Amino acid sequence: MIRRVLQGAAGLGRHRVLAGAHPILPRLHPASAFGSSTDTLVSRFCLEKTDLKDYALPNASWCPDMLSMYQEFLEKSKDSGWVKVPSFKSNRDHIKGLKFPFEIPASSDKSDWRIFPRCIPEEGLGYEYVIFFHPSTKKSVCLFQPGPYLEGAPGFAHGGSLATMIDETFSKIAYLAGEGLLTLSLNIKFKSLIPVGSLAVLNVDVEKIEDQKMYLSCITQSRDQKTVYAKSSAVFLQLQLEEESSQ
């Protein structure tokens, strides 16, 4: 989701560069320590009460597998420590009150921004997905049902749509699990095609955190685990978002 912006190589010399990482963005304020607990991040990010529309809710397009697995995890959220991650129209909503460590490009007259996996508002035609997160183990599950506007080969989800779903799940979990913000790399091995309209389950793990880098892995498979759709991994850079001033 969130990656580094370099505003021209000429500008980089003036700014701090993290050891072991690529040259880093202008106006960067990397935290010297990552003090925010997972619980704090979760409670900030997964608002229980908000006027914002949550797109990660069941609708008539969900297939029976998606619905029943959603109910299963919703039950687990009552007594087993799982948390449903809300999904708003834009990351601008997710990070209200926080400031990105780089300059946001000047806005045009287009005020209608959408986070890419929510680019198609019609139910069932594009992305249907919901992410659950287990803070104490830092595990995550994303239920993903691709619609007919996500097609690649006839009848199957485009590889890019799965790459996007993996990237989006990684990025949300990287943030919640330890303020992972910037993807450094993403690797995907594709094993099988996902039929449009069916459920794919992404199981994400945080493998380790070292030198301000988070290593995540994901296996995407059918609900019965008999078909593996993809295996993937990513490295994220940890960066704290600043609190916005109240001016």
Place this chain on the structure above:
Amino acid sequence: MIRRVLQGAAGLGRHRVLAGAHPILPRLHPASAFGSSTDTLVSRFCLEKTDLKDYALPNASWCPDMLSMYQEFLEKSKDSGWVKVPSFKSNRDHIKGLKFPFEIPASSDKSDWRIFPRCIPEEGLGYEYVIFFHPSTKKSVCLFQPGPYLEGAPGFAHGGSLATMIDETFSKIAYLAGEGLLTLSLNIKFKSLIPVGSLAVLNVDVEKIEDQKMYLSCITQSRDQKTVYAKSSAVFLQLQLEEESSQ
């Protein structure tokens, strides 16, 4: 774009498996030789006359960089061997008369399928892109302008939208350059964020073809090449599409 479908491990034993590759799809007919020349593939794929709408044409949303680089390559298509690759609404249109080497899932009542990078029809809000291909060198250039519905971090393209653009360009070029159909792996190293509404240029090379595998690489950068957005690579499996019977 096009990946393998495995319809349950139990079914795989009945089907042919390519040496050195993962178990392969049911009803697979891998060609023993890849006889179709690049010119044949290009002339079949890049129709000069068709009633199908080509989405890879300039519109009012294109930024000046995108427009002028498009004109530049259009000139090169007159005398330097470059070919503009058309972009239809669905791969079903691209492969008319050809048959995929696996079963297409039963169609629902949804007749409106779209290839993922053309999922947003409104000009300028989603993907704007055009791919050019140079058959004799097997090089390719994709001009990509992400719109505000492709957002990740506020004001910037979602990493998944770039992953999709890379995957889509790879898959078209893999097919045109040597009947590469199935992505085995995709690796991306992200370097910088792409501002929404700006031009990113993807330069794709076919590195080598060995044992029915195609190795492709891509560097994505600003027009002036001063900012590298991403470096990526992929491996595709070569598979010939069958001619459909005329029954």
